[in-house]
Amino acid sequence: MLFVRNGRSDDLVVRGARVLDPAEGVDGVCDVRVDGGTIAQLGTNLETNEHRVVDGSGLVLAPGFVDAHVHLRVPGREDEETIATGTAAAAAGGYCAIPAMPYTEPLVDSAAVLGSLVEDAQAQAEIPVGFLAAITRGQDGAELTEMAELADAGAAGFSDDGHPVVAPGLMRRALQYHGITGRRLALHCEEPTLSKGGQIHEGAVSAELGFAGYPSVAESTMVERDLALAAYEGQPLHLLHLSARESVEAVRAAQAKGVAATAEVTPHHLCLTDEAVRTLDPNLKMNPPLRSADDRAALIEGLRDGTIGSIATDHAPHARHEKEVPFEAAPFGVTGLETAFAALYTSLVEPGLVPLETLLERMSAGPAQAYGLERPRIAVGAPANLVLLDTAAEWQVEEGGFRSRSANSWLIGKRLKGQVRLTVAAGRVAFE
């Protein structure tokens, strides 16, 4: 279910890095040798076997990141992103696998569209990329897609991302039927009659600025409904981009009762609150919106205790002219692949809110497991999916510095700590 440009596998020795794979229980300074794209040996003073040597001293070598929530905009909006530019951006962010969302023009709701994407990926993808297919045809919430055929054609999961499955009866059928595919359902939880017209989080900031509010209950009531249906059907589900305290608490309670629910959170919801929207910068407009300080605290707590197992960027490229409009007219969404680690390291790890180990786990093993993908790991015999991180490096995010075709980042002009030095994805050096 992941596809990548065919090509070489690399030989490599990373020398003297702090090798840190929390899920594997690995933490120590040593060398790592990669032979033909596979991790061949861990140890000190390894023979280089005439491999290329990368000096890792002072750096952290971790399993490559997995982002389960990316919009590659193909087909339809190649002016905003392509498989080539989106996967290059992901590689620059330390990612070794990205399942992409099906919210495209046309939508990925048939094996034909999916098949053409798979072909494109095999020609262009710098790192392995997967494609989720829609849950309902046209994402209109009326009829299920042909999930079995889509899974056979390589769908990495199913999502009506950007849209909720509004009708509870249809949601129940999707939960029942998708089980035969072995793929995950990923749900965008939003009760449309509560969020209608909403631009930013409903609260003191929206009241003062005059925006129609998008209340946190618009998300949490749908989260609660979907968890109840999943519990009733005994099926797993993955909840996209949680933003509200009530949602985190609902997931925690459902998990405690044995519901196989996984959840994700975005870097922007972990770093910012709705106070940031006062600038009216359209690059702070996203769905779900930035919420209150209390919601942010609950998200961080959920990330720490494992209720939220994945960090996902919801990388949503938009053309420059579409964001250079008044806030109210701007589309929802921001980019994030190239800044996620640095933003979170700067905002959460440096101030001591989240341990580095937890961040690395939630950016790699967590999302992989949520989608049933093989977990990137640093172990002999595993395919080389690695990221080499410089946690001391400071850099400034520049509008012209992105590999993504779009630059609608809320971080432009900000100084961040933590930089990706090298990414190895599926045995190949994808970024350095």
Add this chain to the structure above:
Amino acid sequence: MGEIHVMREDFLPPKPPPRRHLISIGDLTRDDVERLLATARSFARTLEREVKKLPTLRGYTVVNVFYESSTRTSSSFELAAKRLSADTMSIKAAGSSVDKGESLKDTALTLGAYDPDVIVIRHPQIGAPQLVARFTEAHVVNAGDGKHQHPTQALLDLFTIREEVGPLDGLHVAIVGDVLHSRVARSNIQALTLMGARVTLVGPPPLLPRGIEAMGCELSHDIGSIAAADVVYVLRMQQERMQEGANYVPSLREYTARWGVTPERLRPGQKVMHPGPMNRGVEIDPRVADAADALIETQVRAGLVVRMAVLYDLLTTGPVSVKTPDPLEVA
């Protein structure tokens, strides 16, 4: 958990820039407001003269861009600029390149190419004045952006209250009606509380937005509470927003019965204001609108001198100028 509430300093919105534009009352200090009101007062005296035109802003260019219909705001900005001898140009969205799909950015760049000194903009979307400020060198005056702000309306209301009622400090103002959709309400809450007045918002619960009390006002759903106020400020019921199915209130009829401002609900001598245009018989009883205690025409007159003061202030006391000439001395 306390430490989680600390957001990184550099992720917070930056401090307001030097006062170059008038976009939100929130950007003004009490001193700014005092100075603007004092300037407006001196202009009011000059308008009592036989020749009303002052040479103060001769050579400056003021462009009015209106993307929404407006009578009093657009006409008073235009007249204000003319009274100060500035060159003016007014552009309405209808009949302009906006009809051809031109973006606001491109319109701003086009107008900016003429090097106007001030661009006055009204736009239905929040954030439009900021966008114009980003793409032109002109001083930008917000003449209303969506439901966000209408700062000159709040300033003229302060001016009116001070002239007709008295000092703002400690004054109690009840703002009645559709606060949710009202930029006038937002600017006025900020302006009145900034000047030390007490503000009570009165209306049906769905029209008083959640979280608005954080702006420093009190809330009431009982129209009876307006009797305690020194001034009753009636908001326009935006009928276009009260479409069937919106259910902010069950019907205009019920709204009027419950929250309409009628003579019976006012104390004798209580002053009443309204930003216009009025829906007589909906939010305001015609007997109230036409009574001697209604300050509605005074508000319109105040609009002219306050907008003269705003233009004068931006062009003469902004960051580029060191000296603050007395407007009458210049005249």
